[in-house]
Amino acid sequence: MKRLIWVALLLLLSGCAGLAETALDALPEDVRDAAFQAAGVWNNTRWSLQDPIDAFFAAVDARDPEAVRAMFSPNVQARDDDLDESIQALFDIYPGPTEDCEMLSPVGASKHLEYGRQTMVNVHNSFPVVCGGVNYYCSFSYVTTDEEAPENVGLKRVVLATEAAKCHPDYYQNSLELEDGLSIITTPAAEGETRRIGDQPRRFTSYDRTITQEELLSFLAGETRWDAFLNRFGPPNAEEIARYYELVPEDGEPRYAILYTKERDGAEHVESVILKDGRNYYALGVLWSWENTNE
Numbered sequence: 001m002k003r004l005i006w007v008a009l010l011l012l013l014s015g016c017a018g019l020a021e022t023a024l025d026a027l028p029e030d031v032r033d034a035a036f037q038a039a040g041v042w043n044n045t046r047w048s049l050q051d052p053i054d055a056f057f058a059a060v061d062a063r064d065p066e067a068v069r070a071m072f073s074p075n076v077q078a079r080d081d082d083l084d085e086s087i088q089a090l091f092d093i094y095p096g097p098t099e100d101c102e103m104l105s106p107v108g109a110s111k112h113l114e115y116g117r118q119t120m121v122n123v124h125n126s127f128p129v130v131c132g133g134v135n136y137y138c139s140f141s142y143v144t145t146d147e148e149a150p151e152n153v154g155l156k157r158v159v160l161a162t163e164a165a166k167c168h169p170d171y172y173q174n175s176l177e178l179e180d181g182l183s184i185i186t187t188p189a190a191e192g193e194t195r196r197i198g199d200q201p202r203r204f205t206s207y208d209r210t211i212t213q214e215e216l217l218s219f220l221a222g223e224t225r226w227d228a229f230l231n232r233f234g235p236p237n238a239e240e241i242a243r244y245y246e247l248v249p250e251d252g253e254p255r256y257a258i259l260y261t262k263e264r265d266g267a268e269h270v271e272s273v274i275l276k277d278g279r280n281y282y283a284l285g286v287l288w289s290w291e292n293t294n295e
Helices: 002-012 017-025 029-046 050-061 065-071 074-079 083-093 171-175 213-220 226-233
Strands: 098-100 108-114 117-131 134-146 154-162 181-185 194-197 200-203 243-250 253-264 267-276 285-289
Touching (some): 050 134, 050 154, 065 083, 074 154, 083 181, 117 154, 171 181, 213 226, 213 243, 213 285, 226 267
Parallel strands (some): 154 181
Antiparallel strands (some): 108 117, 134 154, 253 267, 267 285
């Protein structure tokens, strides 16, 4: 049990939202809950990234390029020859004011230790930013401590991407090549519709249909084969590792069923279904699972 909680905690603190979401959903519910609680305590007591995030977007909203520049570490300011142009590009694409820039997933961190003492700490996270009702997606990396090179303390990297750019298949690979400093990503952009599900963007296809939780659960009570589910409800609205189905909104708020499948007896079956809204990193709950149904 302790080992599972430690594995789940490492996933939460890794900063890899997609991997963490997929892996954690496969863990027992009590293990997920314990890991979430531990990560929350760790985040709240060890460091806070929300304060510099708030300060950064306050400076952006104020259209104060010097305040934005000053948040970056002295080393980044010295090395990024395009920083001023990037700040202006940010102002051009992001009109302000910021409506929401709250971190919704646990903070990740890179640390250097020396004789049990932290000599360098770099905290980082990715989160949605809302402005004018439009979703943008930001990656934020901030060095809080560097005893060997104090000039590294401050913002290390900020990447702001449009939703269409974040949904492009090459976004992740291209992001690995970005240098420290400020980057604004608008291309390449995914074609077609995109939709925010939880705190992540997905390429999305709308269908002229309605699906309720009750219909979905009623079907799974008698049939779990994926081909039968597909025949009954049609193709998913979005598909990556999991399949995403838009449900009837609740109190005017979007709801999505996320289906995970598994091979059983030579056929693909629905393994679990979780419920998400259109904002939060964490699932609203487990709608259905093979394990609970077949105990």
